[in-house]
Amino acid sequence: MNFSYWEFDFYLKNIDFAVIGGGIVGMSSAYHLRQKFPSARIVVFERDFFSAGASSRNAGFACFGSPSEILADVEQNGWDSVLKTVQNRYQGLKALQSIIPMAQMDGMQNGGWEIFESSESEQFEAVANQLEFLNQQVKCVLGFSPYHVGTLENGLQNISGAIAIDQEGMIHPGKMLGQWLQINRSAGVEVLYGLNIEQVDVESGSFQIRGRWFHPNKLVICTNGLTPNLVSGLDVIPARNQVLVTEEVLNEPWDQTFHLREGYVYFRSIGKRVLIGGGRDLFRDQESTLELEETDNVYQYLKNTLEKFLGKEVNIEHHWSGIMGMGKSKGPIVQPLSEKTYVAVRMGGMGVAIGTWVGQELANMVE
Secondary structure (H helix, E strand, C coil): CCCCHHHHHHHCCCCCEEEECCCHHHHHHHHHHHHHCCCCCEEEEECCCCCCCCCCCCCCEECCCCHHHHHHHHHHHCHHHHHHHHHHHHHHHHHHHHHCCHHHHCCECCCEEEEEEHHHHHHHHHHHCCHHHHHHHHHHHHCCCCEEEECCCCCCCCEEEEEEECCCEECCHHHHHHHHHHHHHHCCCEEEECCCCCEEECCCCEEEECCEEECCCEEEECCHHHHHHCCCCCCCEEEEEEEEEECCCCCCCCCCEEEECCCCEEEEEECCEEEEEECHHHHHHHHCCCCCCCCHHHHHHHHHHHHHHHCCCCCEEEEEEEEEEECCCCCCEEEECCCCEEEEECCCCCHHHHHHHHHHHHHHHCC
16 A cells, blocks of 8 residues: 555655654653754654554563572673663663653552472572572662562462562553653654554665655664564564463452562462463473464463462463563663664563663664
């Protein structure tokens, strides 16, 4: 379908900054570009009616890292890299809240828990024995000691131990994106939905829609795990993540979040429903994909895991998937690719935590 002259003339010409991706990083990039260039024409392009990568399809965790995750990352990447990542996550959450208050995202920051299954008592003891040293390390970048052994009082079963995580929280991702949309449009940023970018030319900063090339002054790519569809050569590995939500099964909502197995599995309540997601580490080859599909094996694993903790069978009312951007490093890629093109991608599964900060970093480097 060709664009009409009117569509081309009004929507698609004379663009100063074309931002590809309407998720949290794209919205934050557009917001911070508007602060830096108040008279520029900024247009965000989103291929779906919503943000169809991870921003509107994640589990809504506002977290900076569970103890076992951090300790495992240290073995692979060392303390300097890991502490920088934890600091970026925490500061990123503060940056998000400075723009969108928690109440406007149905958010709460009452802390979380890392739990260990009944078969993981040795792992629990090993992590618990390192908490004092871990707190000393992360306090240098957080300003407080977040981890301590505690006792759960919410009726969860088959647990050998639990570690409390202070100042973690949760949000409603849909309401977060709704706020970003309202803020940006109020600031004069244009957001166009349903336009799929088919190709980009990095050197010229051009992009193609419906077979036609368009030429903004600057091109900003914020497509996270979907980036390999547009740009080759970057260390961005797509990672599908699946999420389930039950029918109402709780007597009272939980006001804290839960993680297990180095953060690969996590659950929380949505009112009296329970959301559980993850399990990607057990199905790594299958879930390293750009296909937004749901699978029976992940569904059954997550359902069984939740039923074990709740001590009863549950009915699932929602099952969906999203695409995250991973890589050899957990840090994001925020850099120019040419004089015309910039990228802010690879959120490492922590887009809620670092996405706002990443958008700010992107805007700071644009000339």
